[in-house]
Structures are given as C-alpha cells and as structure tokens.
Amino acid sequence: MTKGGVLAATFTRPPRSLWKDAWWQFRRHRLAMIALGTLTFLIVFVLVGPLVYHTPLDTIDFLQSLKGPSADHPLGTDDLGRDLLARIMFGGRISIAVGITAVLLAISLGTTIGALAGFFGRLDNPLMRITDLFLSLPILPLLLVIIYLFRDSLRSAFGPELGIFLMIVGVIGILNWMPVARLVRASFLSLKQKEFVEAARSIGARDRRIIVRHILPNVLSPVLVAATIGVGGAILTESTLSFLGLGFPPDVPTWGRILFDARNYLDIAPHWAIFPGLCIFLTVLSINFIGDGLRDALDPRKTS
C-alpha cells in the first residue's frame, strides 16, 4: 500500500448527506426516538394486526355486550357485543389514512400557493389576501356545516365509505393549507434574492426550473416539520368530527366514532371509551414529539 493510500484511508470518512446528518441529530433526541418507536408500533398494530387477529369486527352477540377485557375479547366489547380490538385496528387504518392524505393535500396546496406568491411579485398580493381570508374562516364550525350539508350527495356519488373519506380529507385539506403557504412564501421571498438563484438564471434556467429544482429543495425541511405536526392535527380533527357524530357513519368505526358511540356508556363500560381515546392520544403525542425532534434535527443552527 502506498503512502497516499494510507493517508486517504485515514482522512476520508463516508460522505454525510443532509438526511444522514439529520438522522444522526434526530437519534440524540430521546423522546422523539421513543415516539418514533411508539408510532411504528401503532402503525404495525393497525396494519398487520388484522392479518394475525381474525375475530370479525361486526359480529353482533348480545350475550357478550359491554363486557370488559377478557380472553375472547382482549379489549372488551361494545353495546352490540362486537369485538373492540378488531374495531380499533380497523378504525386506526382509517384515522391514520385520513391524517396522511389530508396533510398531503394541504401541503401540496400550501406549497404551490406559497411558492407562486413568493416567487412572482404580482401574484403575491392577491394570493396573500386569499390566504388571510381563509385564515379568518371559523374552521371547526364550517367543517361541521359543510360535512352535514354535502354528506348525502357525496355518499350517493361515491358510496358510503369512499364518499365520506374523500369529503373529510378534502375539507380538512382545503381548510388547513394556509400556514404552509405563509411559511413557503416567506422562505421563497428571501431565497429568490440569493446568489444561487441568480447563477441558475444566468445559465438560462426557466422560472419553473428555478422554483422546482433550486428553491423548493431549500424549503423542504420546514415544510416537512409542518407536515409531520399537521398529520397529528388532521387525525385530531377527524376524530373530533366523528366524535360530534358528523364524521364517518356508524358502520365505519374510526377512533373518534367509537368514542362517540361509547360516551353514553361511560358508567358501565369505561373500557369502550378509554382504548380508542388512548390510541388517538398516543398517535398524536408521538407525531408531535417526532415533529419536535425533526425540527431540532433539521435546524442547521442547532447542529453541534
């Protein structure tokens, strides 16, 4: 081996990308790691659980109604004697799917509007006025009203489950893009003045390419943090709607819906409310902790 080879072996280390760096930082955030573990467990629980646990979720058995946890029904049963574990696993899939899809919608809307407003000066004022207007809408009451009014027509158009799913995802997405738009706009306003944008323009890059390839990747990390926390918020909103009886229909047991059904039996069957409530709480708490950890990990000022 030559001298140069020894030197190279001593001084090079594997290249670290931004994401590897972020992961390295993230791992040091103990609570975020615990949260990541909890969330992974919950996701595996709702995705793989039904493959292993075969008790059907809608078998009615009045002899078994309102029973607490037992060997046959690990989490007990509801008023119709249906197995709660199976229902909670099924409901979790929907709650989490609603959260992720709604946030994807909100993020795409927000990023597009924010990017356009921040990049093109003449679009800035009208788009920000619209953003302010949306921010002035009373979100929860409006959600309730829209869902009540349009529920039946969407149900007949797309079927009871898909119709409600599309509607809930749609309204949560459309009423929550504003913070992301503001965030993206602010970053675009400062980034478009930077030298690298000027350099890209000087070699003939078009606006579209500058926005997508040069500026957008720099905005990604705050958007990612906002998206993570947004998923928790969307899951909360969905369960709030279902809890008020205005979300999914009774035959689709999302976590909020199970709680809504359970609230009249708190005195004789508290387990019925506690388990789905705990699921919502743990999911949202872990998502928030992960978001917090991500924020620290992706913030270059905090890198030691």
Add this chain to the structure above:
Amino acid sequence: MGRYILRRLLIAIPTIIVISFVVYAILALAPTDPLSAFGADPRVPPEVRANIRHQLGLDDPWPVRYVKWVSSLAQGDFGISFMSHSSVMDLIKQRLPNTLAVVGVAYLIGVLLAVPIGMISAVRRYSIFDHVATTFAFVGFSVPTFFTGILLIIIFAIDLRWFPFIYDSTLVIDDVPSFLQQVKQSIMPITVLALFDTATIARYTRAEMLEHLPLDYVRTARSKGLKEQVVVLRHVLRNSLIPVVTLVALGVPAVFGGAIVTEQIFRVPGIGELLVTAIGNGDTPVVTAILLIFAVLVVLFNLVADVLYAVLDPRIKYA
C-alpha cells in the same frame, strides 16, 4: 396610531362581508333542502309546503336572499329559527352566558397559569420543573379535549362521585350553596379547556423568554447591578409578553370553536351546543347566524391582536 387602527378597520369590514357571502353561499348551494324537516313529514300536503316556501321567501334566487339577509342583519335581525320558531337573537342571548361562564373562565385561568409556568421554565431551563412543565405542555395539547373530558367524567363523576357530569343550566345562583353547586359543575369543563389553553400558552411563553434571555440588553441590566428578579420581571418578561399577548388575542376565536366539543361532552347548553343541534335539525337561520358570529370573532380578534401589538411594541411603525 388612530390612522393605523382606522386602516385595519377598513380592511376588516370587507373581510367580514366576503366571509358572510361565502358562508351564505355554502348553505344556499348545498343540495340539502332547508325545509327537509317539513319535507319528511307526510302529513304536510305539497301545496302547503309550497306555500310555506313562498312565505319564507325560499323561492327567490339565493343572491337575492343574501341581500335580504344582510339588510335585516344590519338592523340587528338575525331571523327566526325553523325549529323553535323563536328569534335567533334570543336563542343566542340565552346560550351565550353559559358558554362565556365556561370558556371565558377557562381561558382566563389558562393565561394566568401559563405565563408564570412558561417564565419559570425558561429561567430555570433544564431543571426538573422545566422538564415536568414542558412534558405536561406537550401532553396537554396532544390529548384531544374529548378524551380528557371523558377521562375526567369516568374518574371524578362516576368512580369518585365528586362532581355531577351533566351541566345544569337552570341553576339559579342566589345563595352560597347554589354558588358552590355552580362551581362544582363547572370544574370539569373548565379544567378540560384550561389544560389545553395553559399548555399552548406556556410553551409559547417559554420559547419567547428563551429568545430574550441571552440578548445584550439583559446583560446590560444585570451589569448595572439589578437584582435577577427585576431583570427577569421588568426587562425580559415585559418584552417577551408582547408576542404572547398577540397569541392570547388570536386564540380567543379558536377557544370558542374548541368549546363546541367540550359543551357536547358535558352537555353545557352553550352556543356550540346550539350550533351542533341546529346543524342536526337543518335549522339554517341559526346555523348561518352562529357561523357569522364565529367569523366576526376571528376578524375582530385579529384586529385586536394587531392593534395591541402596535401599542405594546413602539418599534412597530404603523404607516
């Protein structure tokens, strides 16, 4: 200053008009018939139904109805509820005190607890107190209010039987026992809301204090020989509270929105409960009125936040 407030007011008015239009349009364009409650009743013959529609003015195109609605709103007339046939204004006046008694007190408690907690947390950063408070704050805004509410009911109303779990709004407070009764029935809903508010505001106060503590003016104050207490309370806290005040003002409408859920859990007959019932009954006049009130609250408190910010922070130039 006066001009700044005036300018903000002039922006707020068109916003409210546009929002009222949007709210009305959503309700008018919905495929659900506002008279479906009558429509479902087979005893009402079609001619009578058509007559009712005509009398209520439902045959007019909706932009015309919107203009009529706005002009009667301008005279303070919110219309008449389809269900109870009483004036919407009276219904809201009846319900508002219940909401304010729960939501208002909870928010006040939240703010009063949050500011000292956030402050001590920031000053003693990484102490046991800080760790407990930050974790508590995190848990506080991650736990849905309907779950905290249900847990409180199971523990304190059902197991321990300390508090009643249904809010009795007919209670007349005229002596000490009835006042105690009111306190007892308010404790759980107020705790649920205050927990959430405290968590959000405490977290924010802590972050703001931490931004200010390492700044030069703080070092200057310390080097002048001021006591730590004076430095923290008179210099750091006062500066950190400027954005907190804004947050508190901006949070008011959201708090009213959150009360919808709490009122539903504890059966408090407040404005949120009125909205949910009205939605369930298809009572359009009540729904539009409450939505509009919520919208006005949002715009109003945005205005309050902006003005407070300008008053408290002389560095903000209001041109």
